[in-house]
Each structure stands twice: as structure tokens, then as C-alpha cells.
Amino acid sequence: MHIAMNGWFWNQEFTGSGQYLRNLVKSLMKADPDLQLSLILPPHIQNPDNVPDRVQVVETGNTQKASKWGKVWFEQRTFPQMAEKVGADIAHVPYWGTPLACKVRLVTSVLDVIPLLYPIYNQGVMTQLYTSLVSATARGSGQIITISETAKLDIEEQLNIPEDKISVTYLAQDERFHPRMGAERDDAVRKKYDLPDRFVLYLGGFDWRKQVNELLLAYTYVGQAEGENIPLVIAGREPEWDDSLFPNLREYAKKLAIEDYVRWIGFVDEADKPSLYRLADVFVFPSLYEGFGLMALEAMASGTPVVTSNAIVFEEVLEDSAYIVEDARTMAGAIIALLIQQPLREGMINQGLAMASNYSWRKTAKDTLAVYENVMKQ
Secondary structure (H helix, E strand, C coil), X not given: CEEEEECCCCCXXXXXXXXXXXXXXXXXXXXXXXXXXXXXXXXXXXXXXXXXXCCEEEECCCCCCCCHHHHHHHXXXXXXXXXXXXXXXEEEECCCCXXXXXXXXXXXXXXXXXXXXXXXXXXXXXXXXXXXXXXXXHCCCCEEEXXXXXXXXXXXXXXXXXXXXXXXXXXXXXXXXXXXXXXXXXXXXXXXXXXXXXXXXXXXXXXXXXXXXXXXXXXXXXXXXXXXXXXEEEECCCCCCCCCCCCCHHHHHHHCCCHHHEEEEECCCHHHHHHHHHHXXXXXXXXXXXXXXXXXXXXXXXXXXXXXXXXXXXXXXXXXXXXXXCCHHHHHHHHHHHHHCHHHHXXXXXXXXXXXXXXXXXXXXXXXXXXXXXXXXX
């Protein structure tokens, strides 16, 4: 079986789509020694790194800057043409960007349908046109892959795709997220980001649904009790603030008078993330909606207790291994409890490690191969 894989996100390993693509390709090649896989790259990616040896890299042009129009052209014309040219049996688009016409059987991974669920993510004429395009084209796939039962239900409802045309293949944390493996780098990472001895961690994006404002509000309670000794560390590349999609969180922290308890460390290199999780006393992920919520699982696998919002996907994926809360007040209570109650903390760590062990990229690859085989029979 020969798979042509859309490689648009290959050099964006800091994004969810990039991590999914890289881990999926690596795991597929391990899971099936007879699988042939062609990674079709857009013109702006030259000499990609960390491509498995058996993967055929197909470059499609000279180096050029990625653009919105270039992305659409690659998805709709270049990728399907190259999938046919290399003789692929299946063309797999590992994100929500299916071509309208393709002579090769199609599989599409739709990780979430956030622009359809929350209009704030679907503003502007071009964004609306693109969302309409990929919504229509997704229905032409031989099979849709998604990453949770929660996301599957949303895809059924929002894209009007039958249940039997959607397969769930859960994500998994990379093996480098571990409570001990790689810990020799922890001291260097602590120095690199000037981290305190103890801290509560948020790592992720800053858009509206991430609800970092709720975490800041929770720290008005935590700060009174432990803020001077255990500050909140906020990690991630900051956007242009003061927008409906990116509310100004620094200004909000000042308004709450918690600046002394909050440290903004900015973008974190991918290689440093396992140490960052390990060094944290608690990881908080207050997102309103996720297709899966991989960062929470990464923290658990690193031996750090997790507090999340009560988004349905966390109840599905994490079950009782995370402290699932309803609002800023209960979030603060959960954080404080995990900081000061050692038996509770140890219990949550053990439950988290056990839960993380239930997920593996080997299983994700196996389930994805089963999808390919079913599509080949259609």
C-alpha cells in the first residue's frame, strides 16, 4: 500500500497539526515495514528534518514564503496532482484541508471543527470562504479520521457526515514525556527560562477558547495563599494583544493586581517541554474546547498533576486522572489542594501516569492503517 501524505505542517512542530503529522508518519513506518509513504511538501519547505529513512520526500518547487493563497493552491491542486503522479493508493490530508477533486482515494484527518462551533474563529470573508470550502470537500473523503469521540460528534453534526464515515484514532504523548527519562536536562532548562524552584504552569496558546483569563482569575485566590513562593508561569508565544480573539491578558493580570505572582517566559523550544512539565508542581489547562487536549496528557506522562476545565473531551480522554473543575474558584481550590496535600498530589500523579500509559502512537498508527485498509476495499 502506498500513501501520499500532505506535508504542509511538517516544519511546524510547535502546532498540533505539525505534531500529529510528524508522529503519525514516524509511527506508521514502524507499524508496517511494507508500507510505502510519500511525503509531499509545499514549495516553502526545503530539506525537511527528521524524516524517517523509508519515507520518500517529494518537494514541489523552489523555496517561497508560505501564504494563505499558497496553502489553498497546494491543497487543491499541487497535492492531489502529486499524489496521482507518485502512484499513491491513498492521499491522506492530516488536517482539515481536503481537495475538491482528487483521482486518488482520499482520507482526511479533521482534528476539530472549531470555526463552525465558535463564530469568533470564523471572522472575515476569506476565512469564511475557506471554512465553507473545506467543509464541503471533507464530505468527499473515503473516510474521516478524528481524535476523540467528542470531536466525532461535532463533525457529524457540523459537517453532516454519517457516523460510519468517521473513525476515531486517539492521539498519544511522545515517549520523551517521561518522569525520569531526560531529567538530566532539567537544571539547564530551569536556568534557560529563569524558572523558580516551585511554580504552577500554563503552556499553550492565548486565543479566546484557551480561557487563560480564568486561570489568572483563579490566581487571585492562589496568590493570597502561595503566590510569593509558588508563582504562575505562563509559557507560549504571545500574540498581538487587545483583540476579541486574543484578549489582552497582561492588562488583565494588572487589573487583577497579580503581576507579582505571574511570570511570562514566552516561546518554549520543543526540546525543552518535557523538562518544563517535570519541573512544574501543577499543570493547568483551562481550555473551553479541545479536539483531544494532548498537552494535559503530556504533563501527566511527565509525572505532573493536572487541573483542567470541565470540557467534555477532558472527561472522555482523562477521566478521573485530572482534577476537572467548573470555574476559577474551584480551579484555585484544586491548585492549592495539589500544592499542599501531598497524599492527594501523589495519588493524582500515579493516576495520571497510569492514564497516559493507555495511549500510544503505536496504537494510533495501527488504527490508522485499519482505516487505510477499509478505504482500499471501498
